[in-house]
Amino acid sequence: MTDAAIKDEVRRQLAVMREGAVDFYGENELAARLTVCLKEDRPLRVKLGMDPSSSDLHLGHSVVLMKLRRFLELGHTPIFLVGDFTARIGDPSGRNKTRPALDADQVKEHAKTYVDQVAKLLDVSAVEVRFNGEWMDQMTPGDFVRLCSQATVARMLERDDFSKRYASEVPIFIHEFLYPFVQGYDSVALEADVELGGTDQTFNLLMGRELQRAYGQPPQAVLTHPLLVGLDGHEKMSKSLGNSIGITDKPGEMYGKVMSIPDTAMPEWHRLLAMGDWPELGDRLAQFSDGDGDPMALKHELANNIVARVHDATAATEAGEQFRRVVQRKEVPDHVPEVTLALAGRVGLKLVEVLVEAGLASSKSEARRLVQQGGVSVDREKQSDPTALFPAGSQLIQVGKRRYAKVVVE
RNA sequence: GGAGGGAUACCGAAGCGGUUAAACGGGGCAGACUGUAAAUCUGCUGGCCUUUGGCCUACGGAGGUUCGAAUCCUCCUCCCUCCA
Numbered sequence: 001m002t003d004a005a006i007k008d009e010v011r012r013q014l015a016v017m018r019e020g021a022v023d024f025y026g027e028n029e030l031a032a033r034l035t036v037c038l039k040e041d042r043p044l045r046v047k048l049g050m051d052p053s054s055s056d057l058h059l060g061h062s063v064v065l066m067k068l069r070r071f072l073e074l075g076h077t078p079i080f081l082v083g084d085f086t087a088r089i090g091d092p093s094g095r096n097k098t099r100p101a102l103d104a105d106q107v108k109e110h111a112k113t114y115v116d117q118v119a120k121l122l123d124v125s126a127v128e129v130r131f132n133g134e135w136m137d138q139m140t141p142g143d144f145v146r147l148c149s150q151a152t153v154a155r156m157l158e159r160d161d162f163s164k165r166y167a168s169e170v171p172i173f174i175h176e177f178l179y180p181f182v183q184g185y186d187s188v189a190l191e192a193d194v195e196l197g198g199t200d201q202t203f204n205l206l207m208g209r210e211l212q213r214a215y216g217q218p219p220q221a222v223l224t225h226p227l228l229v230g231l232d233g234h235e236k237m238s239k240s241l242g243n244s245i246g247i248t249d250k251p252g253e254m255y256g257k258v259m260s261i262p263d264t265a266m267p268e269w270h271r272l273l274a275m276g277d278w279p280e281l282g283d284r285l286a287q288f289s290d291g292d293g294d295p296m297a298l299k300h301e302l303a304n305n306i307v308a309r310v311h312d313a314t315a316a317t318e319a320g321e322q323f324r325r326v327v328q329r330k331e332v333p334d335h336v337p338e339v340t341l342a343l344a345g346r347v348g349l350k351l352v353e354v355l356v357e358a359g360l361a362s363s364k365s366e367a368r369r370l371v372q373q374g375g376v377s378v379d380r381e382k383q384s385d386p387t388a389l390f391p392a393g394s395q396l397i398q399v400g401k402r403r404y405a406k407v408v409v410e
Numbered sequence: 411g412g413a414g415g416g417a418u419a420c421c422g423a424a425g426c427g428g429u430u431a432a433a434c435g436g437g438g439c440a441g442a443c444u445g446u447a448a449a450u451c452u453g454c455u456g457g458c459c460u461u462u463g464g465c466c467u468a469c470g471g472a473g474g475u476u477c478g479a480a481u482c483c484u485c486c487u488c489c490c491u492c493c494a
Contacts, residue, residue, distance in 0.1 A: 169490045233448075260447040296445040327447065369454060375440045400440065401447075
């Protein structure tokens, strides 16, 4: 490659890297390093770390995972770091209370399925998968104290999440201070050239730069990305807030959840999740925000694209048909779970009992409430008497708009 | 080590001797409406029952005072702030 060609290539790659990102720290340093790498035909080492603090990855995680995939496509080395050690500390980032510390067994349990979930979005055989326990479990207390001597308490307290907690008298534990050191040290151990993360990770990511300098390495570049807003359209997507779409969600469920986001969240979802794909949908979404276009059709398309990426095109099409049928036309879905109940010599089972037994209500009181509020129908007929008897036979029960069960009493 | 403040349902937060399964807000569920599981409005939101009523469990934990306690007292646990 000529110098001019290299220069163009560097420019092209940086543009891809920047896509969808909020901040790009150390961009100029990276440009220089990339130039050398291209000359020597050597890939950049690109780190993305996630803590197995819950067993499920969601669409919010997919934003940075897709970015990692872009780096792979550019010919660099993606490193997926499973924070098995850091999960045992609990990342305080963006939290208004202490994250519960997990024990080693829970972490191992979560980590098991992590890589499989990542594999849904990118080719893991080309990814360097590492665990930070590899080096952290080897570290001596002396090493660790040396590590911690790289930043001050005042600096820590400047962090938004900490200063807010401090001001509102919510406890901050010492170990929470330790988290950024470990995450930063991971970059040292991995000799990362670039680290990806959400904007909430900014402090931790920049700590990596500082520690690399302290340990005599050139500092990594840092790319921060916006946090995907959850199903409610306001809070960031998070499993604990219950507004998330899991990577492992079934196609139908995933499709329905996408359909439920507020229209106003569509352009943002497209921007973050498409990551350069589906460009014309983006154009039409832009028009829509100018007041044109059919929002429902656009949302169907968005849902279809998302499901197709995580699952496959066939599953997405099926999920779409199912949604139109069950939710929009209020027809009975194809597959209704079937429950068989024993009559046990009685004349009939009470409706409330049936609802609880079929898992459609968590208690008889709740079942009674549902019936009284007109939320229950049997064989498509609305029920009003919670004590109505259910004779032997097979009947279709519906609770609310879309929960069904076929109950066979025998 | 000392002084003060606090712990209430899924979450936040009132209540400070009886009419409190406990205001209010959020969340959740149901209903109406809708292109959508959005927005908006309405209702419900501890459990069990023979249900215009009854019973059980519940206000950090353990005891106590009282006819009666989330509310008063004692001890304990945990948290926060300030001083050292």
